[in-house]
Amino acid sequence: MNGPAGVMALVLAESAGGGVAFLFLTPLWREVRPGFFYLTGALVVALAAGAAATAAGAYDPGTASAGRLAAALAAALGGATVAWLALMVVKLRSAARIVGIATVPLAIAMLVAFARTTDESLGLSIFQLLAGALFTGAVLDGLLLGHWYLTDRKLPRTPINRMAWLLIGSVVIEAAAVIAGFGSGNGGSSSNSLNPLLTVGGSASWIAMGMVACTGLIAAFIRLTLRGNRPTAVQSATGFFYLAVITSFTAEIAAKVRLLP
Numbered sequence: 001m002n003g004p005a006g007v008m009a010l011v012l013a014e015s016a017g018g019g020v021a022f023l024f025l026t027p028l029w030r031e032v033r034p035g036f037f038y039l040t041g042a043l044v045v046a047l048a049a050g051a052a053a054t055a056a057g058a059y060d061p062g063t064a065s066a067g068r069l070a071a072a073l074a075a076a077l078g079g080a081t082v083a084w085l086a087l088m089v090v091k092l093r094s095a096a097r098i099v100g101i102a103t104v105p106l107a108i109a110m111l112v113a114f115a116r117t118t119d120e121s122l123g124l125s126i127f128q129l130l131a132g133a134l135f136t137g138a139v140l141d142g143l144l145l146g147h148w149y150l151t152d153r154k155l156p157r158t159p160i161n162r163m164a165w166l167l168i169g170s171v172v173i174e175a176a177a178v179i180a181g182f183g184s185g186n187g188g189s190s191s192n193s194l195n196p197l198l199t200v201g202g203s204a205s206w207i208a209m210g211m212v213a214c215t216g217l218i219a220a221f222i223r224l225t226l227r228g229n230r231p232t233a234v235q236s237a238t239g240f241f242y243l244a245v246i247t248s249f250t251a252e253i254a255a256k257v258r259l260l261p
Contacts, residue, residue: 006117009055010256011136011249013074013114014129016047017107018137020081022166024100028145031159034088036148037100040141041085048078055114066116073110080106107133118259124180125259131177132252134170139215139241139248142167142222146238157226160234164223167244171216178208178255204254211251218244 022028023040052074055067080103087096111133115125142163149155182205222240225233 005054005057007253007256007259009051009070009074010114010118010129010259011132011252012047012051012054013070013110014132014252015136015140016044016051016074016077017111018133018135019044019047019140020077020100020103020107020137021133022137022141022163024097024104026159026162026166028159029097032145032148032155033152034093035151036144037088037096038085039148040144041081041088041100043140043144044081045078045085048074048081051110052078055117066113070110070113070117073106073113077103077106077110120181120259128177128181128255128259131170131173132255135174135212135215136248136252138163138167138170139244143238143241143245146234146241149234149238157234160237161223161226164219164226164237167219168216168223171212171219174251175209175212175216178205178212178251181205181255181258204257208251208255211247211254214247215244215251218247 019040023037023044028036052071055071055074080099084096084099084103087093087099108130111129112126115122115129118125120128142160145160145163149160218240222237222244225236225240227233
């Protein structure tokens with residue numbers, strides 16, 4: 001893959017994979033009402049479909065076969081998500097959970113396929129994409145969870161507190177991934193196609209690092225906000241999650257711009 005469409009495909013794929021991972025690998029199934037799964041599942045479908053569509057428009061002759069596989073797996077993730085959503089609609093929740101958990105390894109396979117389309121070494125690319133998935137997934141699921149408290153007033157603080165800590169952990173992992181990518185990748189034509197500033201002295205990596213640091217600061221504010229017992233604490237934390245969406249996606253675009261020609 002190449003160009004802006006390729007970069008966007010990587011970021012959308014990460015977001016879909018991270019969203020489904022936090023949805024099914026944390027205890028949310030026993031904590032929140034089914035409506036939260038409908039909401040998050042619908043977002044995952046949109047992200048996976050977007051990743052498939054943008055990947056299809058970003059084929060590079062040198063990695064065409066890998067790009068087609070990545071696009072197909074992204075579409076498969078969207079289809080599998082629709083499947084477990086349909087199972088929930090017909091009240092087959094146990095089957096829906098099984099299919100949902102099965103989408104996690106499917107999402108990992110998708111990210112590995114996308115890693116094969118980059119100019120980095122495969123191991124480093126996989127690490128960067130998995131780190132990005134954790135990073136963006138924690139932000140998106142945290143934002144949706146914060147909004148869900150407006151629907152379920154009796155929901156305890158445990159889920160949002162856990163998501164705040166997961167965001168902090170994902171910031172650390174993402175920072176390590178960005179640092180590992182310093183000086184690697186081409187940082188050339190793909191940067192030119194997005195923003196000329198990103199070609200100056202590897203500025204893409206510095207922008208990514210700065211945005212990761214900003215997200216880390218926001219995550220700390222979220223955690224401090226949730227320490228209070230006032231009823232509006234979750235609303236304040238949700239407002240910070242909005243800011244984290246902006247900084248995290250800016251960080252991911254800047255970090256991934258160096259991976260593609």
